[in-house]
Amino acid sequence: MSWFRSLALLPVASVLLGPFVGNRVAPLVLGMPFLLAWMSLTLVLTSVVMAIVYRLDPANAGPEHAVGE
Amino acid sequence: MNISIVLIFFTIALVLWLGLRAQRGKDMNLEQWTVGGRGFGTAIVFLLMAGEIYTTFVFLGGSGYAYGHGGPAYYMLGYGSLCFILSYWLLPPIWRYAQQRKLVSQPDFFAAKYDSPALGILVAVVGAVALIPYLVLQLRGLGIIVSVASYSVISSTQGTVIGALVITAYVMVSGIHGSAWTSVLKDILVMGVAIFLGLYLPFHYYGGIGHMFEAIEQAKPGFLALPAKGESAVWMVSTILLSTLGFYMWPHMFMASFSAKGERGLRKNAFVLPIYQLMLLFIFFVGFAAVLQVPGLKGADIDLALFKISMATFDPWVVGLIGAAGVLTAIVPGSMILMAAATLVANNIYGPLRARSSQIRIISVARLMAPAVMGVALWFTLQGGQTIVALLLMAYSLVTQLFPVLLASLLRVNPVTKVAAFASILVGEAAVAVLSLNKLSVATLFPFLPDALKDLNVGMVALTLNVLTLIVVSALTRAPRHAGPRLQQQQG
Known part of the structure; x- marks a missing residue:
């Protein structure tokens, strides 16, 4: 697996560990309970990481492969 | 007739008009009806897939689950992260294989991969059976929305039947094109309503989002975290994993990915959809705002939390707008589900059993199956019963x-x-x-x-x-x- 693809493991680990290590209400983060903020920020992390993966993936370089192998 | 009913019926009429108009200029063969001739760009594929995020499951079920269960509702954010990461690597090879062979449905894919028409029939049966509770969920939500938002002038049953007729009509005529057009209207209205309610209600009742959570924690300590037993961290992670594996196993999600013009659009969705999923936060805020303002909702009634607090807060015309958005969260995803179920029965059960069926014959059967499938779903809906989230979790188990x-x-x-x-x-x-x-x-x-x-x-x-x-x-x-x-x- 290319190094940039392994970046996708970061949000995966965050989702799977969050309920165990972040299961509390205080302190409020961004005005939200700690666990809710954790899961929300993980969604943001997912978007950022997948945007990086998309940009660096050679499969997305060159002309688009359209209908009509 | 109050303003709320006028707004709801105007929306239903607009959806019907858009849905019926969507087939203009199209030679509605099986490939056009089911996967839009594989010609949808990134934006429409995005909306069809994002349509899966804003169904009545989220609009009523998400706010209701936050209201009734607290912390465990966060699992809906968790599987959003994982399933979109999975989609980056899962959907392109599926799309490529389907495009090469002109496949139009999920059972087609399984039958071709395993060179087994019988496996295709089995997958079609599983898909059709799983789609029924999913359609029931949308209809149940639709009935609740129309009944509550019309201040009970229209009964839940009447609302459900009207919605079912509209969905069936435009699915029969326009197929996936109807869903694509109405998705645009739905997402604009639903996002606007979700953000408005999610910000207005906490500030109106508590003076801010942080103050709202502080008040809830004081009144119900621990409610905003996961309990030690029951819906615990172990439950949450296992539910996230199951929902992730099931997300793209829905027959209509397969069809949505088949409709893409190219595989790059499918990969782009992997980083755009997580931000879209974040809108769930605002829906949660509505449910949490209702915890201390409209206490006492139990069982299946927790799904009413969003409307109960809206009716206690706003004038009928605002409730009508919220109801209109809610109606769209049922009708648009409901149309995708109905089209997928009708296609499965016609193309993958009727087709293989009647070996000499032409494509014209199959699309005719698919169009006739739409009201039949809707009739079955309507019957189950009117039996009443489980909460919206419970229905979806059971259906997810089937497709997973x-x-x-x-x-x-x-x-x-x-x-x-x-x-x-x-x-x-x-x-x-x-x-x-x-x-x-x-x-x-x-x-x-x-x-x-x-x-x-x-x-x-x-x-x-x-x-x-x-x-x-x-x-x-x-x-x-x-x-x-x-x-x-x-x-x-x-x-x-």
Whole structure:
């Protein structure tokens, strides 16, 4: 697996560990309970990481492969 | 007639007009009706897939689950992260394979990959059975929305029937094109309503989002975190995993991915959709705002939380706008579900059984199946019963059983035989049926397990049995001498 693809493991680990290590209400983060903020920020992390993966993936370089192998 | 009803019926009429108009200029053959002629750009594919995020499951179920369960509702954010990451690598090879062979449905894919029309029929039956509770969920939500937002002038049953007729009409005429057009209207209105309510209600009642959570924590300590037992961290992670594996196993999600013009658009969605999923936060805020303002909703009534607090806060015209957005969250996803179910029955059950059926005949049958499937869903809806989230979790368990067989088919050399694929799906679905009908949990099945594991989502049991069957039956039915040609055949 290319190094940039392994970046996708970061949000995966965050989702799977969050309920165990972040299961509390205080302190409020961004005005939200700690666990809710954790899961929300993980969604943001997912978007950022997948945007990086998309940009660096050679499969997305060159002309688009359209209908009509 | 109050302003709220006028707004709701105007929206329903607009959806019907858009849905019927969508077929203009299209030669509505099977490929156009089901996958839009594989000509949808990134934006429309995005909306069709994002449509899955904003269904009544979120609008009523998400706010209701936050209201009734608190912390465990956060699982909906968790599976958003995982399933969009999975989609980056899962959907492009599926799209490529389907595009090469002009496949139009999920069972087509399984039948082609395993060179087994019988497996296609089994997958079609599983898909149709799983789509019924999903359609029931949308209709149930629709009935609640129309009834409550019209201040009970229209009954829940009347609202459900009107919505069902509208969905059926434009699915029969326009197929996926109707869903694509109405998705645009739906997402604009729903996002606006979700953000407005999610910000206005906490500030109106508590002076801010942070103050709202502080007040809830003071009144109900621990409600905003996961409990130590029941819907614990173990339950949450196992539910997230099951929902992730099931997300793209829905027949209509397969069709949405088939409709893409190219595979790059599918990959782009992997980083755009997580931000879209973040809008769930605002829906949660509405449910949490209702916790201390409209206390006392129990059982299936927790799904009413969003409307109860809206009616206590706003004038009828605002409630009408919220109701209009809610109606769209039921009608648009409902149309995708109905179209997928009708296609499965016509193309993958009727078609193989009537070998000489032409494409024209199959699309005619598909159009006729739409009202038949809707009739079945309507009957179940009017029986009443479970909460919206409970309905969806059961349906998810059914489609998740297809994932191991799908994953194996995408490997360079598929180690799974067609007999094993058939057996594992049957075992998985039978396990889901037994577990659901008897309301069994991991704790009741395995009382000797450590407490932490007793909270595992019971769907994991069915999936484990499924995978074990896959491994054992593949080992027993593999024919080493002929493995080469068979494997090549499976790879197509």
